[in-house]
Amino acid sequence: MSRVFMKGTEAVAEAAVRAGCRFFAGYPITPQNEVPEYLSRRLPEVGGVFVQGESEVASVNMVYGAAAAGTRSMTSSSSPGIALKSEGVSYCASARIPMVYCNFARGGPGVGSIQPAQQDYLQATKASGNGGFRMPVLAPATVQEAVDMTYRAFDWADRDRTPVLILADGVIGTMMEPVVLPEMKSDEEVAAIKESKKKWACIGHPLDYAHRSWIEPGQWSTQKMQKCNEDAAALYRSWEKEAEAEEYQTEDAEIILTAYGISGRIAKSAVNLLRAEGIKAGLIRPKTVYPFPNYAYDKLDYGKVKAILDVEMSIPALFVEDVDMAVKGRCPIETCLCSGGNIMSRDAVIAAAKKIMEG
Amino acid sequence: MEKIYTRTKTIQEDKVSGFCPGCMHSTVIKLVGEALEELNLVDKAVCVQGIGCCGLHMDYIAYDDITAAHGRACAVATGIKRTNPGSLVFTYQGDGDFASIGLAESVSAANRGENFTVIFVNNGIYGMTGGQLSPTTLVGMKATTAPKGRDPKEHGYPMHMCEILNELKAPYYLERTSCNNPANVMKTKNAIKKAFQYQMEGKGFSMVEVITSCPTNWGLDPLKALDFIEEKMLPEYPLGCFRDRSKEEG
Structure with missing residues (x-):
């Protein structure tokens, strides 16, 4: 290819x-x-x-x-x-x-x-x-x-x-x-x-009460609606094992940058430059933001990690709420944010990381 | 004795109608089913339900069915028909669904000449939610959200969907019928059959608007509601064929 x-x-x-x-x-x-x-x-x-x-x-x-x-x-x-x-x-x-x-x-x-x-x-x-x-x-x-x-x-x-x-x-x-x-x-x-998909697809079926296609985005019966939601919830739980994150230089890290999407890519570049200056930085970048890869945050050595720096192109910070739930108070979480259509500055990320490490 | 009339097989035998006494949805649904059977199209049929009383038959028809969000039936039908041109696709919508919340979807699908059929059941009121003002409520007619009756200064005038769509070039067939007497019931069935046939011939957008009653929300008994159709609704919504391109084609 x-x-x-x-x-x-x-x-x-x-x-x-x-x-x-x-x-x-x-x-x-x-x-x-x-x-x-x-x-x-x-x-x-x-x-x-x-x-x-x-x-x-x-x-x-x-x-x-x-x-x-x-x-x-x-x-x-x-x-x-x-x-x-x-x-x-x-x-x-x-x-x-x-x-x-x-x-x-x-x-x-x-x-x-x-x-x-x-x-x-x-x-x-x-x-x-x-x-x-x-x-x-x-x-x-x-x-x-x-x-x-x-x-x-x-x-x-x-x-x-x-x-x-x-x-x-x-x-x-x-x-x-x-x-x-x-x-x-x-x-x-x-x-x-x-x-x-022919069995359930809404395209016309031979006359048969039991096997017609009936696409139902709701239910008249409250019991059936609850059952639909219980089945859906079981499906959502099954996705937990499919959560994925990029874990970069996390093993010895003293500061973890975390971000998704384009902010994650910028943060990764910041990790490389911080490392070049002797700062032990790492990155967790969720690739699936639902299901959220909590496992990546659980694997961190919180004896070493001084803080987590949430990097996102959103004010107020939003992604940080999932990070917070994944970190469960095991270390402080700081933010580096921009908004309004401005693209995250790598220098701003580096400065924010340094400030934490120096502070 | 020869059996000359039987219940359509497209309505499940063990189910009970959820419609109010005198409601004409059950009549229109029966006519749709008979049309499908007579045209041998039951196994190709897909009904795209609107939201409201027009969705009350979803669990007892015997052919394929999908519920669209309120007003979106023409968009859903577009997706189904474009990807499955061999299916017989029709929307089944009331006046709130087709002419108010779904106006953009309805007019746009007609303007694109989408090759499906709209069965537009117009009783001039929101039925399921309890009698609110609809775009087709008559002037002076009371509604729970227009307690003094429709006032053109505040609410504008009733919308005439056949006439509006007749301003577009693409629609192939537009007809308004009623179910207020046996002759009109037969005309409605013939119009539905014609629309389905045109669709299967790939002719393009077709719509049958059926003027019906809502005795419950009109506050009339079913027979008086029939009189109301004749005396009030039909003068506002004249019956007839507005567009039949096959006649122009000769």
Whole structure:
């Protein structure tokens, strides 16, 4: 497989096609417009369908329909548009419909700013819609990771019949990097995936009361609704073992930088420079922010670790809440933050780390 | 004796209707089922339910069914039909669903000429939530959120969805019918069959708007509600075929 030089948004779109995605509906919003633009020309080449929805709300509901009818389907947006998609995502979660969506996050709240930010963390990991559901949330730090996570997301979505969110940001989306694209699924493989869903897909079935497709994003019976939520909760618990983090130079570390996505990549660079100056820094970068990789924080030697530095492009700090729950008071947690569409400065991270170590 | 009429197999025999006495949803659902059977389309049928009373039959129809979020049925149907063009896809929506919260989805799907069918059941009121003002509530008609009746100065005028969609180029077939008497019931069934046939021929967007009653929330007994349709609803919502492109094609 050869390396190509691609923009994050287009690479994610191509990865989706290679994973067998054959339906995309989306609505323009900066900074992810290349996803719908790319797929509007790419999907027809592989027998897929692209629809520019009249809104994000309509788009995600088109995806709900296409996915409920058995086709691997995706939508993408950026922060304010992701908020609008929460309705359809909640329906998919409730009806157990597999779908993938991407957030190339920008500044907020409100219309915020069109530049990169990480202000959607709590929405992504705690409440992506009404009703208290969970879903896997994958946080890439490179274009390559965005590609690999998108490819994997479709398998995860299908395996567990769940929405999966790629929580990227405007940097990952607009940056160009060399990337190795995953294998293109053949037409036969894509057809076989659709065929495997035929039993429950809403496409028409022979007249048979017991075996029709009935996609239910809710229940009239409170007992049945509770049972659905108990089953979903068991599924969410089963994901704990799939939590993943990059653990870098943590074994002898006296200060641990922790961050996800693009902030994690910047923090890693800061760790290298701190190490060069003799400061024993390490990094924990969750790749799955739900399920959260608590194990990585449990493995730390808190006899050595003086403090944890939470690095995120969000004010107020949001990711720090999960870090706090993982650290469980075993050492102090400091923050290094920026917001408003400003990209995290490596120098600011280094200065914050030094201040802790000197203090 | 020859059996000349039987219950449609598309309604599960062991289930009980959840509709109020005099509600015409059960009539329309029966007609949809008969149309599917007569056209031999039951095994291809996908119903996209709206939210509200229009969703009350979801557990006793016998063909495929998906519940859309309030107003989003036309978006969900777009996703299903575009990826499964061989299926017979129809939305089943009330006036709050189709003409208020789903207005953007409804008009946009019609404007794209999506090849599915809308069964739009218009009784001029929100039924399930208890009688609130809808976009199609008649002027002067009382609603729980318009206790003095619909006042054009405050609420505007009733929306006419067939006429609005008839302004678009793409829709193939638009017809308004009612179920207030046996002749109109038969016309409704014929319109539904026509819409389904056009869809299977790949002609594009079709809609049958059915003017129905809501005795419970109109505060009328079922027979008086029929009179109300004849005397009040139909003058506001004239029945007829607004668009049938097959006639233009000759």
